[in-house]
Amino acid sequence: MKLVVSPRGHEEYEMIVEGKELTFHCLETFAYNNAHFTGGLVEGRDPDNVYLCIDKDFEALEQIFLRVDEAAAIISILSKAIYESHMKDIKNGIKPE
Numbered sequence: 001m002k003l004v005v006s007p008r009g010h011e012e013y014e015m016i017v018e019g020k021e022l023t024f025h026c027l028e029t030f031a032y033n034n035a036h037f038t039g040g041l042v043e044g045r046d047p048d049n050v051y052l053c054i055d056k057d058f059e060a061l062e063q064i065f066l067r068v069d070e071a072a073a074i075i076s077i078l079s080k081a082i083y084e085s086h087m088k089d090i091k092n093g094i095k096p097e
Contacts, residue, residue, distance in 0.1 A: 010040070017063070020044055024051060034058075 011026040027040035036055040043049070048065035055061050
């Protein structure tokens with residue numbers, strides 16, 4: 001794996017996945033005590049050009065490759081779930097943090 005920093009300041013790295021050399025452009029990382037989420041764009045795996053890596057509870061790294069419309073669908077699903085959870089808390093008198 002070759003790691004470099006792009007001209008825009010993002011991490012970029014090359015890795016062989018499923019026999020193909022892919023270039024990953026890391027756009028965002030969230031690190032928690034028990035989880036680490038990283039995502040961005042990937043070159044060399046068309047039509048799936050968005051990736052998400054999930055490392056949770058010290059389990060093996062999971063890489064998910066998506067088309068842009070698939071990533072948008074997941075964003076829509078999760079944002080609705082978060083909204084509903086937030087509204088339930090408000091109805092139960094729990095103030096948002």
